[in-house]
Amino acid sequence: MSEDGTDGQRGRGRRITAADVARVAGVSRVAVSRSFTPGASVSDAVRDRVIATARTLGYRPNAFARQLNRDRSELVAFVAGFIDNYYYAVFFDRLLNELQTRGWRTLYVHVGAGGDAVEALAQASEYPVACTIVAAGSLDVDAIAAVRAMGPVILAGPASALPDADAVSSDGGRGMALVVDHLVGRGRRRLACISGPASLASARERAEAFGTALAGHGLAPAGIVHTDFTEPGGVDGMRRLLEGPVPPDAVVCGNDAIAFGVLNLLRAETALAVPRDIAVTGFDDTAPAAWPLIGLTTVASPLDRRIAAICDLLDRRVADPSAPAQRIRIEPHLVVRATS
Amino acid sequence: MSEDGTDGQRGRGRRITAADVARVAGVSRVAVSRSFTPGASVSDAVRDRVIATARTLGYRPNAFARQLNRDRSELVAFVAGFIDNYYYAVFFDRLLNELQTRGWRTLYVHVGAGGDAVEALAQASEYPVACTIVAAGSLDVDAIAAVRAMGPVILAGPASALPDADAVSSDGGRGMALVVDHLVGRGRRRLACISGPASLASARERAEAFGTALAGHGLAPAGIVHTDFTEPGGVDGMRRLLEGPVPPDAVVCGNDAIAFGVLNLLRAETALAVPRDIAVTGFDDTAPAAWPLIGLTTVASPLDRRIAAICDLLDRRVADPSAPAQRIRIEPHLVVRATS
DNA sequence: CAGTGACATGAACACGTGTACATATGCGGC
DNA sequence: GCCGCATATGTACACGTGTTCATGTCACTG
Numbered sequence: 248m249s250e251d252g253t254d255g256q257r258g259r260g261r262r263i264t265a266a267d268v269a270r271v272a273g274v275s276r277v278a279v280s281r282s283f284t285p286g287a288s289v290s291d292a293v294r295d296r297v298i299a300t301a302r303t304l305g306y307r308p309n310a311f312a313r314q315l316n317r318d319r320s321e322l323v324a325f326v327a328g329f330i331d332n333y334y335y336a337v338f339f340d341r342l343l344n345e346l347q348t349r350g351w352r353t354l355y356v357h358v359g360a361g362g363d364a365v366e367a368l369a370q371a372s373e374y375p376v377a378c379t380i381v382a383a384g385s386l387d388v389d390a391i392a393a394v395r396a397m398g399p400v401i402l403a404g405p406a407s408a409l410p411d412a413d414a415v416s417s418d419g420g421r422g423m424a425l426v427v428d429h430l431v432g433r434g435r436r437r438l439a440c441i442s443g444p445a446s447l448a449s450a451r452e453r454a455e456a457f458g459t460a461l462a463g464h465g466l467a468p469a470g471i472v473h474t475d476f477t478e479p480g481g482v483d484g485m486r487r488l489l490e491g492p493v494p495p496d497a498v499v500c501g502n503d504a505i506a507f508g509v510l511n512l513l514r515a516e517t518a519l520a521v522p523r524d525i526a527v528t529g530f531d532d533t534a535p536a537a538w539p540l541i542g543l544t545t546v547a548s549p550l551d552r553r554i555a556a557i558c559d560l561l562d563r564r565v566a567d568p569s570a571p572a573q574r575i576r577i578e579p580h581l582v583v584r585a586t587s
Numbered sequence: 588m589s590e591d592g593t594d595g596q597r598g599r600g601r602r603i604t605a606a607d608v609a610r611v612a613g614v615s616r617v618a619v620s621r622s623f624t625p626g627a628s629v630s631d632a633v634r635d636r637v638i639a640t641a642r643t644l645g646y647r648p649n650a651f652a653r654q655l656n657r658d659r660s661e662l663v664a665f666v667a668g669f670i671d672n673y674y675y676a677v678f679f680d681r682l683l684n685e686l687q688t689r690g691w692r693t694l695y696v697h698v699g700a701g702g703d704a705v706e707a708l709a710q711a712s713e714y715p716v717a718c719t720i721v722a723a724g725s726l727d728v729d730a731i732a733a734v735r736a737m738g739p740v741i742l743a744g745p746a747s748a749l750p751d752a753d754a755v756s757s758d759g760g761r762g763m764a765l766v767v768d769h770l771v772g773r774g775r776r777r778l779a780c781i782s783g784p785a786s787l788a789s790a791r792e793r794a795e796a797f798g799t800a801l802a803g804h805g806l807a808p809a810g811i812v813h814t815d816f817t818e819p820g821g822v823d824g825m826r827r828l829l830e831g832p833v834p835p836d837a838v839v840c841g842n843d844a845i846a847f848g849v850l851n852l853l854r855a856e857t858a859l860a861v862p863r864d865i866a867v868t869g870f871d872d873t874a875p876a877a878w879p880l881i882g883l884t885t886v887a888s889p890l891d892r893r894i895a896a897i898c899d900l901l902d903r904r905v906a907d908p909s910a911p912a913q914r915i916r917i918e919p920h921l922v923v924r925a926t927s
Numbered sequence: 928c929a930g931t932g933a934c935a936t937g938a939a940c941a942c943g944t945g946t947a948c949a950t951a952t953g954c955g956g957c
Numbered sequence: 958g959c960c961g962c963a964t965a966t967g968t969a970c971a972c973g974t975g976t977t978c979a980t981g982t983c984a985c986t987g
Contacts, residue, residue: 262715264943275967280945287946290965305736310713311651312943316972325695336676344697347707352714353695355665357684367687373650374692375602396645478878507878515879535875538818538847539855604973615937620975627975628935652973656942 263306272300283308310352314375323351323561324371324379324397328358332476332504334531339382342403342554349558351377358383358390368393377565380557399564403557404449413564414574415556419449419530420456422546422579426499426528427460429544429581435497435526439470441484441509442501450476453501453530469495476501481508489517496525497587503529503536506543510586526587542585548577603646612640623648650692654715663691663901664711664719664737668698672816672844674871679722682743682894689898691717698723698730708733717905720897739904743897744789753904754914755896759789759870760796762886762919766839766868767800769884769921775837775866779810781824781849782841790816793841793870809835816841821848829857836865837927843869843876846883850926866927882925888917 265279272279274293281287282297289297300306314320323346327339343353356371358364364383368390379394382403386394391409394400402414430438440457443450454471461468470488474480484505488495500506506529510521519525529536532547556575563570605619612619614633621627622637629637640646654660663686667679683693696711698704704723708730719734722743726734731749734740742754770778780797783790794811801808810828814820824845828835840846846869850861859865869876872887896915903910 262943266943276943277945277967278965280943281966284945288965293965307709307713308945309655309715309943311654311715312972313713313945314651314972315649315655315943315974316945333673333676336673340697343695344699347697348703352711355683355693355695357680357687359684363688369647371692373647373653375649375651478874507875507880511879534818535847539851540847540880602973606973616973617937617975618935620973621936624975628933630935633935648975649973652942653975654942655944655973656975 262309263304265306265308268297268301268304268306271304272296280308319565320375320377321350321352322354322374322376324354324356324374324376325382326356326358326368326371326379326394327382328364332502333533333535334503335382337534338550338553341550342380342382342557345554345558346561349562351561358386364390365393368397372397378561380561399568401557401560401564411572413560413572415553415560416449416574416576417548417553417579418576419453420459421576422530422548422581423453423456423499424460424463425579425581426530426544426546427457427464429583430497430499430526430528430587431461431464431466433526433587436466437469437493437495438466438497438499439472439488439495440468440499440501441472441474441481441488441505443473443476443480443505445473447476450501457499474505476504478504478508478511481505481510482512483508485509485512486516494519494525498525498527500527500529503531503533503543503545505529506545506586507535507541510541510543521586528587532582536582536584544584544587545582546579547582548579553577602649603644605646605648608637608641608644608646611644612636620648659905660715660717661690661692662694662714662716664694664696664714664716665722666696666698666708666711666719666734667722668704672842673873673875674843675722677874678890678893681890682720682722682897685894685898686901689902691901698726704730705733708737712737718901720901739908741897741900741904751912753900753912755893755900756789756914756916757888757893757919758916759793760799761916762870762888762921763793763796763839764800764803765919765921766884766886767797767804769923770837770839770866770868770927771801771804771806773866773927776806777809777833777835778806778837778839779812779828779835780808780839780841781812781814781821781828781845783813783816783820783845785813787816790841797839814845816844818844818848818851821845822852823848825849825852826856834859834865838865838867840867840869843871843873843883843885845869846885846926847875847881850881850883861926868927872922876922876924884924884927885922886919887922888919893917 266276268279269276278289278293279297281289282294346353354371354374356367358367378399378401379397380401380403381394400409400412402409402412438461440454442454445451458468472484472487474484498509500509506527509527513519513521521527529543529545532545535541536543536545560573606616608619609616618633619637621629622634686693694711694714696707698707718739718741719737720741720743721734740749740752742752778801780794782794785791798808812824812827814824838849840849846867849867853859853861861867869883869885872885875881876883876885900913
């Protein structure tokens with residue numbers, strides 16, 4: 248009864264289906280399906296009429312129903328946490344844009360601190376996705392298992408956790424060498440390092456590379472400190488470095504946020520002048536680093552190349568799920584500014 | 588043939604279904620469905636066996652199939668653009684986290700500049716969503732129509748475009764009044780304003796409120812300039828303000844990013860001291876504003892309350908699609924720091 | 928013991944779409 | 958005029974799940 252024109256005022260929740268379009272256009276339902284399938288066998292006359300009717304009625308094929316009997320999903324899960332880092336904000340913005348441009352749809356999965364990550368991933372895994380892109384800084388063992396169960400994985404951040412997954416990461420060791428060479432070349436001798444949490448592989452990698460590069464010049468570290476990858480973390484780390492008898496003449500930071508904290512502490516609580524008394528360097532080349540107020544020397548890795556690498560890896564992985572894992576390291580370069 | 592145990596190494600693309608679990612557990616398929624449906628009529632014995640088997644096999648109900656015959660979707664579309672603003676980065680991070688905690692899944696839709704927004708929205712509309720949250724600064728007419736076609740809409744940013752949609756926004760006029768009162772109270776008389784693009788309602792609103800608040804003190808603006816809501820925009824806007832014969836003694840900025848640009852320009856290209864010669868204020872209270880290096884006086888609106896309001900509005904809208912539109916304005920407050 | 932209700936279970940259907948298969952139509956070549 | 962082929966259309970099924978309906982089982986009550 249209500250199937251007839253009784254509810255010309257189409258119900259709010261009611262979604263227009265291919266059958267509706269077929270009825271109005273005077274064709275069969277499959278004709279509608281074919282009209283929306285490129286390369287299907289339909290006459291131009293029918294296709295035109297269907298498209299026109301669909302436009303009038305506001306019809307769009309239901310993605311849920313379509314994916315149901317297709318083996319390939321156009322959905323990609325994007326797992327991330329802690330976007331409050333400026334670097335990741337820009338990174339994600341551009342990456343998600345590029346994914347969309349390439350025809351992927353993105354299911355956003357937020358993993359915060361604590362064990363809720365497993366639950367979040369489990370619920371997200373109810374959606375069949377073609378691939379999962381992991382951009383979270385760290386995942387515990389359970390979360391890693393949960394991600395793995397979702398299918399192919401691409402690591403967009405530090406490639407620590409999954410040794411046999413595709414990964415795109417910045418060559419932190421190389422970047423650290425660039426920084427140390429630069430500082431030593433400018434006459435600095437007492438170099439200290441403030442890196443991220445020791446629990447994160449990327450933080451450990453950078454701290455170790457710092458020591459290695461320094462040893463290459465015959466020098467020993469004036470201090471190595473682990474803290475959070477944040478501005479308050481930088482304040483904390485620098486404060487601990489200053490507890491020693493003689494302050495370092497250069498501080499190499501694990502990312503820009505830490506460097507900002509270092510600069511803030513030096514300005515607010517000490518008489519040390521930058522760069523006269525002490526040099527400061529960052530990592531990531533976030534936007535504030537380039538501001539004249541700050542002028543932070545830092546390590547940049549080209550975002551465009553990084554994003555393109557991730558998307559290429561994604562296409563390749565979807566095309567051949569059994570292909571061997573590929574690990575791409577993006578070559579960074581040094582941006583020298585006022586703080587060194 | 589391959590249906591048998593031949594591929595004990597379970598095929599990569601093959602997804603485990605409820606029928607698989609039923610076969611292994613020795614129950615009917617519906618029993619599996621019921622075991623995953625809270626409140627369904629199943630014996631504890633069967634449910635326990637099903638859950639255990641599902642865990643072993645790594646089964647999760649297919650969300651696509653489930654949503655297909657349910658009227659309510661657990662999916663929410665999140666439409667955003669230009670996350671490269673620090674304020675929005677934090678905002679989105681927390682909002683998406685809260686949505687997830689409340690049981691929603693998020694489909695991310697990126698709208699960049701230009702007309703591709705319509706196409707992006709059209710493709711996203713193939714996914715039946717319970718609601719669409721729009722956080723993009725601006726949408727053109729076509730994009731607005733596309734969003735409207737997707738169902739209920741909640742505006743998370745400036746509530747310009749859709750007069751009859753739910754909206755949560757900061758009370759920009761009230762914030763601007765707080766700033767002006769503060770500056771005038773400190774003896775400033777030549778106040779100028781640098782706001783965002785005149786094409787954005789939020790930017791216009793703030794510029795107009797600036798003039799109104801100033802008139803309340805019997806003063807006239809020393810200049811009103813429109814530019815981008817970015818740091819370079821602030822540099823540009825301040826440069827234009829300095830073209831006049833006498834510089835202002837206070838610059839009120841439409842957001843923090845603009846204020847950072849202003850501070851950068853003043854430091855790099857002028858001899859004007861902040862706050863002695865000129866005061867600078869921002870809007871949004873982003874993290875760098877609180878850094879000792881910067882110490883920006885700015886207007887803060889509590890993020891927690893804002894996010895809670897959006898989520899509450901979402902729940903309400905989904906429960907009753909025909910409820911009248913609700914527009915919530917969050918009361919801001921002033922944070923006084925070094926620049927004023 | 929018959930009757931009754933609560934409860935567990937399986938068969939059948941629905942959701943909206945893509946696609947393999949069968950069938951009708953039109954056209955050119957003999 | 959008939960056959961063979963290409964193309965267009967309709968029918969039937971498949972995807973994986975939730976849900977309604979009918980049936981079966983058990984315990985409790987009179």
